[in-house]
Amino acid sequence: MSGHSTYEPKTGIERWLDTRLPIIRFSVDLLDFPTPKNLNYWWTFGGILAVCLVTQIVTGVILAMHYVPNATLAFDSVEHIMRDVNYGWLIRYIHANGASMMFLAVYIHMFRGLYYGSYKAPREVLWLLGMIIYLLMVITAFFGYVLPWGQMSFWGATVITNILGAVPVIGPSITTWLWGGFAVDDPTLNRFFSLHYLLPFVIAGVVVLHIWALHVPGNNNPTGVNVKSEADTVPFHPYYTVKDGFGIGVFLILFAAFVFYNPDGMGHAENFTPANPLVTPQHIVPEWYLLPYYAMLRAVPNKLLGVLTMFGAIGVLFVLPWLDRSKVRSMRYRPTARIFLGLFLIVCLILGWCGAHEPDATVIPGVGAGFVLGDYGINTDVWLSRFGAVCYFLYLIPVMLFLPLFETPLPVPESISTPVLSHPASVPAGATAAPEKKG
Amino acid sequence: MLRKAFAIAAILGFAAAAQASVAATTQATPKDVHWSFEGPFGRFDQEQLQRGYKVYHDVCSSCHAMHLMSYRNLGQPGGPFYDPKYPNPNDNPYVKAIVKDYKVADIDSDTGDVIKRPATAADAFVSPFANEAAARASNGGALPPDLSLIIKAREDGTRYVYSILTGYKAAPAGMTVPANRYYDPYMPGDMTAFWHGGGPVPVGGFIAMPQQLTPNRVTFDDGVAATPEQEAKDVVAFLAWASEPHQSERKQLGFAVMIYLVVFTGLLYASYRRIWRKVAH
Numbered sequence: 001m002s003g004h005s006t007y008e009p010k011t012g013i014e015r016w017l018d019t020r021l022p023i024i025r026f027s028v029d030l031l032d033f034p035t036p037k038n039l040n041y042w043w044t045f046g047g048i049l050a051v052c053l054v055t056q057i058v059t060g061v062i063l064a065m066h067y068v069p070n071a072t073l074a075f076d077s078v079e080h081i082m083r084d085v086n087y088g089w090l091i092r093y094i095h096a097n098g099a100s101m102m103f104l105a106v107y108i109h110m111f112r113g114l115y116y117g118s119y120k121a122p123r124e125v126l127w128l129l130g131m132i133i134y135l136l137m138v139i140t141a142f143f144g145y146v147l148p149w150g151q152m153s154f155w156g157a158t159v160i161t162n163i164l165g166a167v168p169v170i171g172p173s174i175t176t177w178l179w180g181g182f183a184v185d186d187p188t189l190n191r192f193f194s195l196h197y198l199l200p201f202v203i204a205g206v207v208v209l210h211i212w213a214l215h216v217p218g219n220n221n222p223t224g225v226n227v228k229s230e231a232d233t234v235p236f237h238p239y240y241t242v243k244d245g246f247g248i249g250v251f252l253i254l255f256a257a258f259v260f261y262n263p264d265g266m267g268h269a270e271n272f273t274p275a276n277p278l279v280t281p282q283h284i285v286p287e288w289y290l291l292p293y294y295a296m297l298r299a300v301p302n303k304l305l306g307v308l309t310m311f312g313a314i315g316v317l318f319v320l321p322w323l324d325r326s327k328v329r330s331m332r333y334r335p336t337a338r339i340f341l342g343l344f345l346i347v348c349l350i351l352g353w354c355g356a357h358e359p360d361a362t363v364i365p366g367v368g369a370g371f372v373l374g375d376y377g378i379n380t381d382v383w384l385s386r387f388g389a390v391c392y393f394l395y396l397i398p399v400m401l402f403l404p405l406f407e408t409p410l411p412v413p414e415s416i417s418t419p420v421l422s423h424p425a426s427v428p429a430g431a432t433a434a435p436e437k438k439g
Numbered sequence: 440m441l442r443k444a445f446a447i448a449a450i451l452g453f454a455a456a457a458q459a460s461v462a463a464t465t466q467a468t469p470k471d472v473h474w475s476f477e478g479p480f481g482r483f484d485q486e487q488l489q490r491g492y493k494v495y496h497d498v499c500s501s502c503h504a505m506h507l508m509s510y511r512n513l514g515q516p517g518g519p520f521y522d523p524k525y526p527n528p529n530d531n532p533y534v535k536a537i538v539k540d541y542k543v544a545d546i547d548s549d550t551g552d553v554i555k556r557p558a559t560a561a562d563a564f565v566s567p568f569a570n571e572a573a574a575r576a577s578n579g580g581a582l583p584p585d586l587s588l589i590i591k592a593r594e595d596g597t598r599y600v601y602s603i604l605t606g607y608k609a610a611p612a613g614m615t616v617p618a619n620r621y622y623d624p625y626m627p628g629d630m631t632a633f634w635h636g637g638g639p640v641p642v643g644g645f646i647a648m649p650q651q652l653t654p655n656r657v658t659f660d661d662g663v664a665a666t667p668e669q670e671a672k673d674v675v676a677f678l679a680w681a682s683e684p685h686q687s688e689r690k691q692l693g694f695a696v697m698i699y700l701v702v703f704t705g706l707l708y709a710s711y712r713r714i715w716r717k718v719a720h
Contacts, residue, residue: 079587083507242707242714243715245711246707253697256700260692260693270592
């Protein structure tokens with residue numbers, strides 16, 4: 001990939017193959033890839049996500065052997081998987097909880113990138129490809145949630161597809177085209193199933209590009225400084241295969257705890273009632289990983305602007321590499337930026353809380369809704385969502401752009417091998433420190 | 440258009456009417472009851488499942504279908520009548536005895552006539568009504584919900600169903616109860632329009648099913664006293680099993696998987712320490 005091949009074909013067959021399809025060289029180079037030696041456990045989430053994707057595809061392919069994408073049969077076919085297919089309950093629980101676990105991992109992976117500045121030059125394309133994967137994940141997860149054809153599946157699909165109706169002039173036509181009819185119905189279910197099966201393979205393709213784009217500049221690292229010499233790196237295998245392996249093991253324990261002991265914990269009771277277009281559930285809520293966007297959508301009292309806000313919330317992340325003006329990559333050396341990122345994380349969690357509750361729900365209990373500002377009392381979910389949405393964009397645009405003008409970063413180390421000189425809470429250089437424990 | 444309007448209201452949450460109706464729905468907190476199958480090591484009590492099936496069979500099944508259940512399920516591992524002597528539930532004498540009482544609609548393969556044939560263990564539970572319209576017509580317009588997934592389809596399903604079944608109360612003075620409706624504080628509802636008494640509006644709602652579980656409504660074969668609480672507890676256990684027949688198997692397998700993963704992850708950690716021992720990082 002970038003001219004550091006250490007592979008030497010030993011046998012005749014290997015030499016023959018190497019001049020025709022150097023696949024062994026390619027694999028060996030991947031395994032030997034020089035990787036910064038100071039990556040901490042936050043860097044294991046890339047490997048964890050790869051495991052998640054493979055798990056979702058394998059379980060999904062098996063589920064598709066038993067699932068029937070038909071509005072009258074889908075619900076019962078899912079129950080058939082749960083009841084009669086050998087270990088069908090296990091495969092389905094892995095798949096359903098696997099989606100949540102994959103989003104948990106991807107959010108940690110993205111925040112890792114935000115904290116350590118992994119999106120900055122020369123890794124902009126790597127970040128863009130990651131954002132494309134994330135966007136595809138959101139779409140795939142949404143399609144997947146519709147397939148069991150319970151009440152929440154149906155009404156979630158209705159609410160989300162109606163969003164496109166907000167597009168001026170052509171919106172209603174697009175919605176009808178997407179539905180394949182005049183409401184969410186059998187044709188909608190069929191195409192959602194088709195796309196739900198297709199998109200994971202598209203994701204896998206973009207993941208290949210993502211890894212390619214990773215291997216051109218190489219990994220970022222907790223110090224954010226570039227690799228200066230071979231002393232800064234170790235070969236990916238066995239050093240990071242084993243470290244990632246340990247991270248994956250810990251992650252799988254959490255995953256298994258959900259699958260075996262709380263498999264419906266992240267679902268909704270409503271979805272165990274078959275879809276009924278004539279009965280609207282009292283609370284229509286998306287899965288937890290989409291709640292912040294849902295809160296932003298509802299925060300804006302104009303449908304089109306609400307939709308633009310929601311898509312803008314994802315869209316602005318695409319241009320992040322060009323918004324952030326700081327010369328220092330890692331927030332380890334940007335104490336002020338670190339505080340802002342912490343606040344941003346809290347804002348995302350608050351928005352998630354807002355998305356899960358009714359717009360008129362009171363935020364601080366016991367004091368009523370407060371004085372009415374515009375349409376709602378000030379102490380309601382909807383006003384907290386508005387506050388959260390404003391903070392969300394304030395962080396991603398003005399703070400990213402202008403904070404570097406005012407902040408004083410800490411001294412950045414010369415190289416990865418000497419970070420201890422300027423790392424605030426560290427031991428003297430030369431000591432066998434274990435920075436991965438400080439995370 | 441109407442549907443779309445609903446959806447838009449749901450998205451934006453700005454319909455004042457929706458706001459009011461959401462705010463006024465109330466129900467009493469479910470009773471605090473516990474079952475043997477709760478928790479990571481919980482198991483179904485087979486005798487309780489048998490009693491629960493009896494309550495379903497003698498009482499509930501006259502109105503409530505369970506279309507996801509087949510008679511064979513009763514004799515499968517973990518089921519109420521499972522017997523290790525009969526690994527194939529079709530051979531299970533209890534299942535055979537239960538099936539004997541049912542006839543299912545079929546087509547005579549010689550004449551093409553619509554006939555009723557004796558049920559087999561492979562048949563799904565025979566539904567009490569031919570279709571939804573028939574079910575509604577026999578129940579004052581209300582549809583008795585299918586019970587196959589009822590425990591999973593309600594928040595805190597076990598306690599919710601138990602509380603509904605044992606929670607019927609005489610309507611307090613000042614409450615107008617519509618015909619063929621019964622007051623139950625554990626049923627979600629909005630009593631505002633039906634309340635003419637003083638003080639706060641009572642919590643709960645109306646249910647179309649009259650109180651069913653009374654003392655000795657069924658006779659348990661194992662001699663357990665058939666109080667309404669016992670009947671409710673047992674039928675909820677049966678319904679919880681029916682909602683997820685592989686629940687005990689899931690927890691059992693989970694225990695083995697957790698042990699495996701903890702050991703495996705421990706080994707990975709040891710390998711990690713060993714491989715990295717010479718790298719200053």
